[in-house]
Amino acid sequence: MALTREDVKKVALLSRLELTDEEVDVQTKPLNDLLQQFEALLALDVTGVEPTSHSMPVVNVFRQDEIKPSLTRDQVLANAPEARDGCFVVPKIIAE
Amino acid sequence: MSETVTDVEYEPVVGMECHAELLTNSKMFCGCKNEFGGEPNTRCCPVCVGMPGALPVMNKGAVEFVIRASLALNCQINPHAKFDRKNYFYPDLPKGYQISEYDVPIGVKGWLDIEVNGVTKRIHIRRVHLEEDTGKLFHVAGDDSHVDLNRSGVPLMEIVTDFPPDIQSAEEGRAYLVKLRAILTYIGVCDGKMEEGSLRCEPNVSVRPVGSNSFGTKTEIKNLNSFRAVFKGIEFETLRQGEILNSGGRVIQETRGWNDAKQVTFSQRSKEGEEEYRYFPEPDLVPLFISEEWIEQVRASMPELPDARRDRFSAEYGLSAYDAAFLTENRALADYYEQSAKLSGDPKSAANWMMGDLSKLLNSSSTEIGDCPVSPEALAQMVGLINDGTISGKIAKALIEEMYSTSGVPLEIVEARGWRTIRDAGAVQAAVDKVFAANADVVTAIIEKGLVAKRGFLVGQVMRETQGKADPGEVNRLIDAKLGLQG
Numbered sequence: 001m002a003l004t005r006e007d008v009k010k011v012a013l014l015s016r017l018e019l020t021d022e023e024v025d026v027q028t029k030p031l032n033d034l035l036q037q038f039e040a041l042l043a044l045d046v047t048g049v050e051p052t053s054h055s056m057p058v059v060n061v062f063r064q065d066e067i068k069p070s071l072t073r074d075q076v077l078a079n080a081p082e083a084r085d086g087c088f089v090v091p092k093i094i095a096e
Numbered sequence: 097m098s099e100t101v102t103d104v105e106y107e108p109v110v111g112m113e114c115h116a117e118l119l120t121n122s123k124m125f126c127g128c129k130n131e132f133g134g135e136p137n138t139r140c141c142p143v144c145v146g147m148p149g150a151l152p153v154m155n156k157g158a159v160e161f162v163i164r165a166s167l168a169l170n171c172q173i174n175p176h177a178k179f180d181r182k183n184y185f186y187p188d189l190p191k192g193y194q195i196s197e198y199d200v201p202i203g204v205k206g207w208l209d210i211e212v213n214g215v216t217k218r219i220h221i222r223r224v225h226l227e228e229d230t231g232k233l234f235h236v237a238g239d240d241s242h243v244d245l246n247r248s249g250v251p252l253m254e255i256v257t258d259f260p261p262d263i264q265s266a267e268e269g270r271a272y273l274v275k276l277r278a279i280l281t282y283i284g285v286c287d288g289k290m291e292e293g294s295l296r297c298e299p300n301v302s303v304r305p306v307g308s309n310s311f312g313t314k315t316e317i318k319n320l321n322s323f324r325a326v327f328k329g330i331e332f333e334t335l336r337q338g339e340i341l342n343s344g345g346r347v348i349q350e351t352r353g354w355n356d357a358k359q360v361t362f363s364q365r366s367k368e369g370e371e372e373y374r375y376f377p378e379p380d381l382v383p384l385f386i387s388e389e390w391i392e393q394v395r396a397s398m399p400e401l402p403d404a405r406r407d408r409f410s411a412e413y414g415l416s417a418y419d420a421a422f423l424t425e426n427r428a429l430a431d432y433y434e435q436s437a438k439l440s441g442d443p444k445s446a447a448n449w450m451m452g453d454l455s456k457l458l459n460s461s462s463t464e465i466g467d468c469p470v471s472p473e474a475l476a477q478m479v480g481l482i483n484d485g486t487i488s489g490k491i492a493k494a495l496i497e498e499m500y501s502t503s504g505v506p507l508e509i510v511e512a513r514g515w516r517t518i519r520d521a522g523a524v525q526a527a528v529d530k531v532f533a534a535n536a537d538v539v540t541a542i543i544e545k546g547l548v549a550k551r552g553f554l555v556g557q558v559m560r561e562t563q564g565k566a567d568p569g570e571v572n573r574l575i576d577a578k579l580g581l582q583g
Contacts, residue, residue, distance in 0.1 A: 068127025
């Protein structure tokens with residue numbers, strides 16, 4: 001179940017990574033090596049083991065529903081490549 | 097390919113996906129204020145704008161609201177719920193993923209009952225889960241869009257109906273949403289304002305020949321921001337898809353927007369296969385553990401739900417099923433009614449005034465009951481003034497309008513306007529005599545030809561003569577006496 005070049009291209013697209021054909025070739029092998037290591041895990045017998053999403057036996061880390069100060073708008077927009085009218089500016093999304 | 101034109105009648109099959117913004121003070125994973133409107137990007141912090149390294153912390157209040165809603169929707173609670181990342185790129189999603197619940201939502205296997213044309217139908221609910229809202233995109237002139245992240249990270253509850261879908265008409269779809277909104281507003285977890293987007297509904301609609309058990313290709317409708325739009329949207333899609341199939345075409349699976357001005361849906365984007373969200377457990381958040389004890393605690397704090405209140409209104413106040421359903425459609429309305437019913441001591445009359453004149457006044461000024469200029473106390477006092485004979489029902493119609501426009505005290509308005517019922521029997525008798533003299537032909541018709549139906553005309557004339565201030569009972573009695581109709 002090795003990854004093909006097409007798989008790598010698709011993952012790149014999902015991750016919004018622009019890869020040249022050479023880069024796709026270069027990336028395919030390490031990705032397959034990585035997957036192979038995970039495949040080793042598949043060999044383990046996990047019968048009777050509860051699935052878990054965390055390694056720590058901790059649950060319910062909450063905050064109370066209280067308002068804390070926000071950043072100023074200038075701070076919020078400080079890293080924006082482009083800002084106007086108090087908003088982040090992005091390329092037009094839906095063509096009319 | 098040959099195109100066959102058929103004339104099959106189609107019925108819709110509707111699944112509902114609704115999103116409710118929760119009425120917490122703060123956002124889901126940070127302390128920014130959760131509020132509608134305001135200047136863009138003024139309620140943001142490193143967590144909700146997705147700064148690298150910022151860590152989310154769960155808002156306990158939001159989790160509790162979802163437990164409450166799940167219980168109100170008759171769901172089972174998953175004790176070991178958890179959060180996952182739903183990965184996709186869109187400019188209103190600053191982190192590049194939305195924290196949501198994928199395979200273990202808080203509530204599962206619930207239901208609510210709707211009534212359409214007097215028939216009760218159970219609509220099954222598959223899941224109720226908690227996630228965070230996205231920011232807002234504004235499409236401005238030119239080649240840009242603007243992003244406001246005030247809404248980013250607001251706690252959002254998603255409620256999805258079960259499959260196969262129970263909803264089989266536009267009316268049932270509307271009724272489902274009305275009931276869902278009633279429940280959510282009753283239990284205080286959402287303000288239900290569809291026009292502000294705090295309750296959003298995305299029906300997915302497919303059609304099949306009436307009586308068939310098959311399922312067609314579905315489309316999802318977005319931007320429905322009123323009950324009416326939900327009804328019209330489902331209705332439109334049913335017709336549109338039916339026409340396509342009848343003309344030999346094929347329905348495309350896609351998302352369609354609702355254009356409220358044109359009352360049509362339009363294609364937004366085709367779903368090119370299933371979008372790949374690459375869900376995985378949110379590593380920044382530990383799982384939830386919702387104990388039996390916590391659930392019982394939430395259950396104990398649950399207010400009376402709409403169906404229970406409706407049944408109690410019928411039993412306790414003698415209201416018809418229709419009246420009881422109308423007056424319990426939202427909590428503010430039901431609270432208002434209950435208060436005025438108790439204060440007036442005349443629940444039936446309070447209901448009539450609320451459903452008649454008061455509703456009309458509220459509708460014509462697009463005012464919610466919560467902002468009604470007539471207080472429940474004032475309405476109760478007005479009912480009392482009618483019942484103790486201080487004013488007539490006819491005068492009360494003018495009175496409630498003035499109460500509505502001035503927020504005045506009923507008795508003070510009555511005194512200022514001289515609207516008290518005429519107590520002077522002689523004055524009423526004089527008015528009766530005057531009306532009889534002026535309408536001799538009618539009087540003759542009643543007495544000689546037995547046209548008793550015309551009697552109402554005389555009553556009306558006397559009421560007009562007394563400017564509505566005569567006691568109608570008294571007027572009737574005097575007219576009958578003069579006509580010789582009394583036994």
